Amino acid sequence: MNTIDIEIDIRDIKSFVQFFKEKYAYDFSDYALSSFKRRLQRLLHINQLKELAELQKKIISNEIHFEKVVEEITVNTTEMFRDPGFWKKLKDTVVPNILKEKQGRIKIWHAACSSGEEVYSMAIVLKELGVLEKAEIIATDINEEVMQRAKRGIYSKQTLQVNTANYKSYSNDALPDFNQYYHENDEYTIQLERSLISGVKFQRFDLVKGSAFDSFDLILLRNVMIYFNFELQEKVTELVYSSLNNNGILALGTKETISWTKASENFTLKDPEDKIYRKNIRN
C-alpha cells in the first residue's frame, strides 16, 4: 500500500494532536496541515496501522514511544551547504559585515539544526574565514535524537555525493576538496572533523513553546517555518525578532518568507533570493 492511499480525516488529526498535547509536552496544533497529514500517513504506514486511534493506543501502552513519534512527525532532511549560493553569500558578505560592525565574539543560533549538517557548514565557513574561534554557536532543535547525531558527526557515505557537490558549488571549485573535512569511519560512514564543532553548544529547544533566551548577531531558521501555519510563523518571527541584536541577521530557507507577518515591519529584506533579513535598529 502506498502512503498516500491512507485516508485520514481532519477531525481525527485534531483529536490526535489534542491527545498528544495534553499527555506530552508537545503541541502540533499549529503545524501546516498538508505536510503534517503526510507525516501521519507515513507514521501509520511504517507501523502498519489503519487509523490514528490505533496509533494513540500504542503510544499510551508505550509500544510506540512518544519521542519516536515526535521524531517521525517532524521532517529532518538536511544537507551540508544546502543552497550553496546562500553559503557563499554568508562567507563573502554576511559574516564579514557582522565582523566589521562588531568587536569581540559573534553569536550565532541555529534554531532548527536537525542532524547538524548546517552547523558543520557554518563552522567550515567560519574556519575558512579564520574566525571560528571568535564565534559562539548555539544549535537547537525540538528533537534530542537528531542532535545526538549532530554531536557524533558520523554520516552515511550515501550523503557524500550531494554534500561534496554542494561544497564544490559553494566554493566555486576554488578550494581544496570537501574531503579535507572528514575521514572514513568504516565501510559505510564518514566522520566529520569534530574539532569543527567542539565549541558548539547543543540544546533542546521547542520553537512552539520557547521564549527568547539570549541575543544573537545571526540566526539560521531554515526549512522549519514551512511546517508551521500562519499563526505559528507569526509567533516564531516575534521570537527571533526578540532574539536578535540590532542589525542582527535572520536567514530563512530560500523558499520561506516572513513578508506577511506583522513582525516583518521590523526587518529589512537584504537578499530576496536567499531570504536574508536584517533586523532594523530600534528607535
Place this chain on the structure above:
Amino acid sequence: MGINGKYKVIVIGGSAGSFPVIVSILNQLNSNFQIPIVMCLHRLKQFRHGFVEALSLQSNIKIIEPDDKTSIKPGCAYLAPANYHLLAELGYTFALSTDEMHKFSRPSIDLTFETFSYAYREKMVGIILSGANNDGATGLLKCKKRGGLTIIQNPKEASVKTMVEGCLNLFQPDMVLNTNEIIRTINS
C-alpha cells in the same frame, strides 16, 4: 461547457520529454487565461536557476516559483521549486516541504496531485505528460476519485511513455490527448 468556469486549477506533472510539451502549452494559452496552472516537473536540483526563465521566454502568462504560503492566483503558472515538494493547503495556498523523496523524486508529482485534489476536489484538472518513471499515476487516480478531470498525453505522442502508461495501468483517465488537443481543451 469548457474548462473555464468549471475548474479552479490545472495541475500538470511531467518528467523526461515533457519540457517541449509544457513550452507549447504555455506559449499557446489564451492571453486572458484565468485558471492557475501548477507544474510539477522532475528536474535536477543543480538547475536551480534558468528553468523559470526558459519556460518564460514566450509564455503568455507569468511563471513563478512560489514561496511557502503564497496564495494560488488566477493568471499565473507556478513551477515546483527544485528540491521541495509542492503541496496545496485547504485555503488555496501553497505549502512546501523537504520531506523524503517519493518514488525517487522531490518534487513528487503524486504528492502535488494528492494534496491539490484534496484541496480542490472536483475543481481540479490533472494532466500527466511524458516521463520516465512511475510518479504521478497514483496522484492522478486520486484526482479522478475526488471528481476532478483527468487527462494524459497520448502515449503514441509522448517521447517517454512510462509515466502515462503507469496511469493507464491503474485506470482509464477521462481523456487521452495529443499536445494540440490538450491546448485546445484547456483553452476552451
